[in-house]
Amino acid sequence: MDTTLEQTGFSSASPTDARTALPAADVAAPMSPTPLRLSVLGGAILALLALLVVAGSAPEQPGLASVRQAEAHFAAAEFTAADAAFQAAEAQLTPDAYPRQRRAALYLRWNRPAEGLALLESLPDADPLLRLELLAAAGDWATLETVARQYLELAPGASQAHAHLTRALLQQRRCAEAEVAADAWAGRAPETETALTAATLHFIHQREAADAGLCTLDEEMCRIVRACPASGLCTRQLGEALLRRQQPALAACSLSRAVADAPQDARAQAWLGAALEQLGDTTAALSRYQQATELAPDDPLGWLLLGMARLKLQETETAREALLRAQALDPANPAPCLAVAAALAAEGAYGGVPTWTAAALERAPADVSLWKAVARFYLARNLTLEGEPLHAAEGAVQLAPQDAEAWTLLGWAHFNAGDYTAAREALETALQYDAQSAEAYHFLGATLRALNHHAEADAAFTRAADLGYRQ
Structure with missing residues (x-):
């Protein structure tokens, strides 16, 4: 498995865009009361919806008008305005629970699950499925497991609760229980x-009986399980594929089986560490990386992942040593070069940074994702060394002239350089290619403010917030 920038923590993509965290369910539509709660809250919501339907034939109450406005803003993904309107409705319709519950649903869509959960705490008969969604979005896996089990005691056939229970168990690395769920x-x-999901877990635990199930569902998985000669290698390759698909919890189950079957497999140890690090268990990940370097000291993978993990912990000296070892063992790979640049920047040794970012670009001059990663590297650290951020952003645009992120980075670079006219042009171009880019709207707002276009700047900042931009 090739080591990519994303797998080593150098993705070019912005982490601020809430679109990647939106739930699959359409929570913008008015919620129907579940069979578990056709009581106080259910009756209140039905009564309020009935009032909304017939309100057109009579003077509308202020609270109902606020609800109508809030729902219209919510449906249009104008979350800032929807939030304000729901809060107004809460004040006008006290003690009706509908506006508060809808605001909790808004916070789910807006990727603000902690605030949504806080709202539900004040509702004694809140929608339990909404609470499950919010707990999953917040990553509170132990509570999610408890609430999902409670729900299933009352509604054993609820597929959404079974899905959340499976996910909670996987995230807690309880793979055998997750298989049952x-x-x-x-x-x-x-x-x-x-x-x-079920077939993958079956294969991990019962290889001979389960490969046919995988083969009926997924061509890539089928090739892996049919081609590998040994159980440990098979589950390692399956885990690598799951990491590429950004499924670290399921990958951890597969890779745990791989190291159990083949404890001397250094790559299985390294990739298990990567899965564990993505799940938030840095201590266990470091142990796996260390084992990988001891088992195969000439394999660059373990050294690279170990160095990146140490760098995140701000252990810059040990990180740099590991990264230089990785670079020496794999001199054609740009990832160690960019990681060494990050280590030098963390140490304040800025003079050596351009040499290493240039070395990374020399190793993959046609890779637009690398050019974007280098531009973001400089811009996120507010480094303007030798015009490097502008150079990298311009290179990305030249390679991918219709790439919205590349244009956003170029606009950001121009903004940092004080060329606000050029920044505006680049950011407006970015929005032509992706009208939902929260990051582009944010920097457009900053640029317009610098140009003294304050009303337009406020509108851009609001749109960035609606799309989930966080500082």
């Missing part, structure tokens, strides 16, 4: 995703 989920929601 995934079976129950697949039995009630026979979509490809559910069946594939």
Whole structure:
């Protein structure tokens, strides 16, 4: 498996865009009361919806008008305005719970789950499925497991609760229990995703009996399980594929089985460390990386991942040593070069940084993702060394002239250089290619403010916030 920038923490993509965290369900539509709660809250919501339907034939109450405005803003993804209107409705319709619950649903869509959960705490009969969604978005896996089990005691056939239980168990690395939960989920929601999760867990734990199940669902997975000669290698390759698909919890299950079957496999140890690090267990990840370097001291993968992990912990000296070892062992790979640049920047040794970023670009001059990663490297650190951020952003645009992120980075670079006219042109170009780019709207707002176009700047900042931009 090739080591990519994303797998080593150098993705060019902005982490501020909430679109990647939106739930699959359409929570913008008015919620129907679940069978578990056709009581106080359910009756209140039905009554309020009925009032909304007939309100056109009579003078409208101020609270209902606010609800109508809030729902219209919500449906248009104008979350800032929707939030204000729901809060106004709460004040006008006290003690009705509908506006507060809808605001909690808004916070789910807006990738602000902690605030949504806080709102639900004040509702004794809140929508339990909404709470499950918010707990999952917040990453509170232990509570999610508890609440999902409670829900399933009352509604054993609820496929959404089975899905959340499976996910909670996987995130807690309780793979055998997750297999049982995934079976129950697949039995009630026979979509490809559910069946594939169950089949993957079956293969991890019962290889001979499960490969046919994977082969009916996924061509890549089928090639892996049919081609590998040994169980440890098979589950390692499956884990690598799952990491490429950004499924670290399921990957950790597969890679844990791989190291159990083949504890001397350094790459299995390294990739298990990568999965554990993505799941937030840095201590366990470091242990795996260390084992990988001891088992295969001439394999650059373990050294690279170890160096990156140490760098995140601001252990810059040990990080740099590991990264230089990785670079020496794999001199054609740009990732160690960019990582060494990051280590030098963290140490304040800025003079050596351009040499290493240039070395990274020399190794993959046609890779637009690398040019974007280098531009973001400089811009995120507010480094203007020798015009490097502008050079990297211009290179990205030249390679991909219709890439919205590349144009956003170019606009950011011009903004940092004080060329606000050029920044505006680049950012408006970015929005032509991606009208939903929160980052582009944010920097456009900053640029317009610098140009003294304050009303337009405020509108751009609001749109960035609606799209989930966070400082």
